[in-house]
Amino acid sequence: MGCSHYSERVEKVELPHLKVNGVEIAEDALARELQYHPAASHGEALAAACRALIVRQLLLQRAEALGLVALCEEGEAEEEALIRQLLEREVVVPQADEASCRTWFEANPGRLIGPWRMSLRHVLLACAPDDLDSRAQLRETAEALIVELREHPQRFAEKAMRFSDCPSRDDGGELGWIEPGQTVAEFEKRLLRREPGLLEMPLESRYGLHVVELLEREGGEPLSYEEARPQIAMHLQTQVLQRAIGQYIGVLAGEAEIEGFEFAGADSPLVQ
Known part of the structure; x- marks a missing residue:
């Protein structure tokens, strides 16, 4: 959906005044963020936008507290670089082991196929x-x-x-x-x-x-375990990483003073 669609809806609903540890999130930033969260209702879209901006602010404040300096990769904005560096430093995830990969393979027969x-x-x-x-x-x-x-x-x-x-x-x-x-x-x-x-x-x-x-x-034939293992390991690694980031954000939120929105955990690992 385009910005204009959400702008019409935003004008009819009062936006919350968001603050994270005393830092205010501007209403125009929230209005812009809404366009990235299409949902069945305006309330759902607004909640998703609030959460995303609060998570972003929590991570940026933590990066600043640690004194991180953005080392941008090609095409990466400074704030995105800070968030990436912060998560790489603070969220450590073990590699998927052989037993976990084999268990997943046996529980999902034929799910991974070849070219x-x-x-x-x-x-x-x-x-x-x-x-x-x-x-x-x-x-x-x-x-x-x-x-x-x-x-x-x-x-x-x-x-x-x-x-x-x-x-x-x-x-x-x-x-x-x-x-x-x-x-x-x-x-x-x-x-x-x-x-x-x-x-x-x-x-x-x-x-x-x-x-x-x-x-x-x-x-399109099912892959053998040996052929599928790299994909399985990456899949399991992504799942564990998402849970770990969610828990990390939950800790930051629990220690923060958040105004204007009830922040109950973090289901999404990254800012959308």
Whole structure:
């Protein structure tokens, strides 16, 4: 959401006067921060923005107390550099050990897979994510297309050129070879475990309803433990680091005088 959207909402709601150890957080800073916290309600967005600015202030005050001097990496702002250096100094996390990695691997069979690519074609019936009535109608259209294509698979290109809202319609709906990250997660989740063929149900994504035929898939086999271990270790390390940073922020908050907001713990490790 853009700044103007939140500005309209901010004008209608009084912003809290935030202070951290006597240091005031300006209302215009809070108004700007709101744009980075889209939420279902203004209250949720405001709470997230308050928390983020308080966490940032706590960390910067601690960095100043320790006398840290910002050593900026390429493209890094001074405050971000101070926060990074502070966390690197104060939050020490042990490396994931062999037993932890193997336990995770055994508890998540087949979750990590090797490189893959897939070839597919589709018919997109475009619709906004929140237009539920239109989506219901388009689902009926998509299901009817699937029934017809089961009986006449040779008509797929014809149907794509006639009905699809995707530019691929000019190529009969063909998207060519797709690799990880080149399409929406909804496609990857539904198609990676499937054999080639026409999906029996429409695939729903943020863009609308898709009639999809998986033409071919290569790779995507589950990794062995030895192949998966580096990814597992990084995943576990990230989880432990997030918990450790959350606890560290909680300690700083517990020792601080915070006005204008009830700061109950820290769920998010870093300022958003």
